[in-house]
Amino acid sequence: MLHQVRGEKYADPELFTTRLVLRPKIRIAWGVYYPFLAISGLFKLAWRIVFYGLYRFGYVGIPVLFLVKLFADHGWRIGVATIVLVALLLVACWWRWPNAFRRFIGWFYLAQWRRWWVYYRHWHPTCASLKLALTFGGDKYFPTIAKVRRDAFGDLVTVRMVNGQLPEDWSAKAVNLAQTFNAVSCQVQTARHNRIVLHFRSREPLTETVAPFAIPAVSDVEALPVAVRADGQKAVISLLTHVLIAGASGAGKGSVLWAIVSAMAAGIRDGLVKVYAFDPKGGMELDAGRDLFHRFCFGTPEEMANALEELVKEMKQRQASHRGHGRVHEASLVEPTIVVLIDEFGALTSYVTDKKLKERINSAMSLILSQGRAIGVHVVAALQDPRKEILPFRNLFSTRIALRLVEKTEVALILDDDALDRGAACHLIARSLPGKGYMVLDRDPTLVEVRFPFHTDSDIAALASAYAPERPATAFVVNR
Numbered sequence: 104m105l106h107q108v109r110g111e112k113y114a115d116p117e118l119f120t121t122r123l124v125l126r127p128k129i130r131i132a133w134g135v136y137y138p139f140l141a142i143s144g145l146f147k148l149a150w151r152i153v154f155y156g157l158y159r160f161g162y163v164g165i166p167v168l169f170l171v172k173l174f175a176d177h178g179w180r181i182g183v184a185t186i187v188l189v190a191l192l193l194v195a196c197w198w199r200w201p202n203a204f205r206r207f208i209g210w211f212y213l214a215q216w217r218r219w220w221v222y223y224r225h226w227h228p229t230c231a232s233l234k235l236a237l238t239f240g241g242d243k244y245f246p247t248i249a250k251v252r253r254d255a256f257g258d259l260v261t262v263r264m265v266n267g268q269l270p271e272d273w274s275a276k277a278v279n280l281a282q283t284f285n286a287v288s289c290q291v292q293t294a295r296h297n298r299i300v301l302h303f304r305s306r307e308p309l310t311e312t313v314a315p316f317a318i319p320a321v322s323d324v325e326a327l328p329v330a331v332r333a334d335g336q337k338a339v340i341s342l343l344t345h346v347l348i349a350g351a352s353g354a355g356k357g358s359v360l361w362a363i364v365s366a367m368a369a370g371i372r373d374g375l376v377k378v379y380a381f382d383p384k385g386g387m388e389l390d391a392g393r394d395l396f397h398r399f400c401f402g403t404p405e406e407m408a409n410a411l412e413e414l415v416k417e418m419k420q421r422q423a424s425h426r427g428h429g430r431v432h433e434a435s436l437v438e439p440t441i442v443v444l445i446d447e448f449g450a451l452t453s454y455v456t457d458k459k460l461k462e463r464i465n466s467a468m469s470l471i472l473s474q475g476r477a478i479g480v481h482v483v484a485a486l487q488d489p490r491k492e493i494l495p496f497r498n499l500f501s502t503r504i505a506l507r508l509v510e511k512t513e514v515a516l517i518l519d520d521d522a523l524d525r526g527a528a529c530h531l532i533a534r535s536l537p538g539k540g541y542m543v544l545d546r547d548p549t550l551v552e553v554r555f556p557f558h559t560d561s562d563i564a565a566l567a568s569a570y571a572p573e574r575p576a577t578a579f580v581v582n583r
């Protein structure tokens with residue numbers, strides 16, 4: 104029976120020497136056996152030279168072959184002149200286009216060097232000690248390093264797993280792997296065909312505090328620039344889906360809320376976006392920007408329930424007037440987009456002890472979340488504690504943002520079941536990096552690592568005074 108074992112069979116160097124002195128097991132004339140051994144050895148050598156020299160290490164083998172031919176055909180003067188010319192050309196490229204040079208030449212060669220010097224040399228003992236190798240039929244098989252690439256933050260090592268392995272097995276060893284290969288962190292991302300990518304970072308991206316963005320002149324609620332991605336580009340979210348933000352205490356949920364508010368500030372000023380703000384923690388977080396809100400509610404649970412029911416009533420009126428007029432809501436001065444901003448969603452529901460009140464809040468929230476989108480009512484909710492009470496609503500939020508979380512089980516609860524396998528180690532985000540996290544966008548499986556800009560109190564005050572709508576918050580403002 105021929106067994107298919109996925110992995111690199113470990114060839115003990117000692118076995119290699121014994122194989123050379125091996126005598127044939129069957130009786131065979133020496134005069135036949137040794138010439139056979141010599142010819143087959145030569146064939147193997149030639150094959151290895153072609154395979155390793157031109158294919159595996161072609162990036163070195165081919166230029167070397169070219170130089171050897173050049174020296175042989177045209178003499179050493181032409182050879183040396185060519186080397187100098189190429190070196191000057193490379194220096195000029197590096198000087199003129201440093202980023203492109205790094206990306207296409209520098210990182211490539213550095214990655215190849217690190218593949219052999221850093222990873223391959225320590226690979227087998229590391230896998231054996233972390234129990235990531237497979238023993239079968241008396242042989243040991245190791246996960247194969249298929250490819251190493253480099254980016255601005257470290258190495259991306261593509262690994263073909265052995266039979267029976269899952270990305271989770273590697274995620275569980277991420278800290279050990281990072282420590283072994285002298286990396287700051289190791290993220291495990293799933294790839295196709297039983298492969299995973301280990302992202303060994305030599306430095307963390309997004310460690311700098313991000314300043315507030317310039318406010319877009321026209322706010323497009325379908326594409327609000329709210330954060331910076333690891334590659335330096337702006338991350339954009341759409342409010343046409345409901346947005347859930349989760350993070351431990353001090354993770355920077357406030358910075359996400361303010362990034363969203365500031366991105367739609369022009370719409371607020373022009374009356375095309377109305378923000379209904381709920382701050383069940385007593386109004387501390389959102390108070391600085393209260394002038395931006397059409398409604399600002401920070402009272403008792405009963406007052407919150409009343410406010411939400413008022414909103415449901417307004418929603419029903421919209422539904423009635425929209426019946427028969429298509430399903431896409433267009434913001435106008437008469438019917439602006441309504442954004443329901445909730446700081447600490449958990450405080451709205453989980454901490455309410457009165458059963459009736461809890462039911463009122465839950466059913467109003469369910470209606471808003473399930474029917475609001477079609478008529479321009481969108482929810483942005485932050486929460487600290489992703490516990491069971493949140494779960495019934497979770498799937499109604501298509502855009503989910505997770506900042507630093509306390510436990511790794513919360514990652515699946517907020518983002519996606521396999522988010523941790525795809526590298527969203529929110530529980531490992533340092534406390535010193537508030538506003539950093541991961542997000543999944545509507546119908547897009549890609550996880551985006553981001554850092555949100557930080558708005559100081561004076562930034563928020565300036566925002567509120569420059570972009571406050573004509574009519575500041577009045578109606579059903581509670582406890583003002």
Ligand SMILES: Nc1ncnc2c1ncn2[C@@H]1O[C@H](COP(=O)(O)OP(=O)(O)OP(=O)(O)O)[C@@H](O)[C@H]1O
Pocket residue numbers: 312313350351352353354355356357358487536537538539554555556557
């Ligand atoms: N994006 C950010 N960049 C840099 N620092 C930030 C950022 N967001 C928040 N901070 C810092 O972290 C502190 C805590 O932030 P914030 O109050 O927003 O956290 P939180 O998640 O709302 O916490 P809690 O749930 O306890 O209110 C802030 O006072 C600020 O100093």
